[in-house]
Amino acid sequence: MVSPFWFFRQRRLLKILATAGLVSLPSAPVLSSSYGAGIENSQWYLSESVFECSLVHDIPGYGRAVxxxxxxxxxxxxLESELRLMSPGPGRLVVEAPPWRPGVAPNPIGTVQVTDNDRGVRLGNREAVLIARGLSSGMQPTLTRAAQYSGEPVRVQLSNVNFTGPYAGYRGCVASLLPVNFDQIRRSRIPFASGSTRLSAADMALLDNILAYVMADSTVERIFVDGHSDSIGSRIDNRALSEDRANVVAEYLRSQGIDENMLTVRAHGDQYxxxxxxxxxRRTxxxxxxQGERPELLQANGRGGEFSG
Known part of the structure; x- marks a missing residue:
């Protein structure tokens, strides 16, 4: 029977010989940590409204994809994870076939940046569309990046199982989205030509988008309409012109169904x-x-007398 100490001595001898360059040791296999839902627990959850459509996929042991x-x-x-298993830096995104579809060539999407926060991967429209198309065609988008505290790769895979139904619902939701979101129209500006109070077609299109949003969002409780002018001419005339500019916008909103009680209309001339x-x-x-926002942040003199809009 061979003693355990024999193996120890042999391993030590090999290390000495390898250091001297007389032999080469076989390299250790690179381990990989893989995360992904299996057939039994793969789900995609659809959240839909006129404000936003989203598909959420839980990735066991890692986090979730959105x-x-x-x-x-x-x-x-x-790609969200509180564990931050990947180190910051470039990762490789590939759309590959699941194990039950051997022989299908993977489709490389490209290099993506992994950051050191809970939402470690943020991708734009091009990559997001390719991911959605890959899932809908039965493929598995996979991101590979080195681990946070070791050199081994971390693979995060999105399962296409149970994706088709929620994806069809998502596409229907997108068709019903509002033309704008709150961040895009919470502060809007209508420009005017010198001495003019006329709304252009582009101005009315912007107001129509504001109207569509306000009608859908019951949390909007007040609309501030502030008229302004340049400093050319008399202050009295400028004040009257800014009032007319504010009124023409407010009247358009009223004519399209905005409650009078929601409107605060003010004229400032060339003051701000x-x-x-x-x-x-020359603007309105x-x-x-x-609801719940501080009104002073939306006033024309919200910064100690200096107009902020």
Missing amino acids: LRHRAGEDLRFY PVSRRPADN TIRLQR
């Missing part, structure tokens, strides 16, 4: 310039206030 489409924006993809260029100061601003 396909998110906000109103007025393109599709985005996020935003630029040295006169054209920039529209600002939305939601």
Whole structure:
């Protein structure tokens, strides 16, 4: 029977010989940590409204994947994990076939950046669309990146199992999204030509988008409409012109169904310039206030007398 000490001595001898360059030791296999839902627990959850459509996929042991489409924006993809298993840096994203489809060539999407936060991967429209298309065609998008505290690769895989149904619902949801989201129209600006109070087609299109959002979001409780002018001419005339500019916008909103009680209409003349260029100061601003927001942040003199819009 061979003594255990014999193996120890042999291993030590091999290390000495390898150090001297007389022999080479076989390299240790590179281990890989893989995360992904199996057939038995793969689910995609659809969340839908006129404000946002999203598909969420739980990845056991890692976190979750999110396909998110906000109103007025393109599709985005996020990979979220509180564990932060991947080290920051470039990762490789590939759409590959599941094990039960051997022989199908993978489709490389490209290099993506992994960051050191809970939402470690944020991808734009191009990559998000390719991920969604891959899943809908029965493929498995896979991200590979080195582990946080070792050199071994971490593989995170999205399962296509049970994706088709929620994806069909997502596409229907996208067709019903509002044209804009709150961040895009919470502060809007209507420009005017010198001495003019006329709304252009582009101005009315912007107001229509604001109307569509306000009608859908019951948390919007007040709309501030502030008229302004440049400093050319008399202050009395400028004050009257800014009032007319505010009123023409407010009247358009009223005519399309906005409750009079929601509107706060004010005229400021040339009191709050935003630029040295006169054209920039000929404007009416529209600002939305939601329930619970501080009204002073939305006032024309919200920064100690200096106009902020």
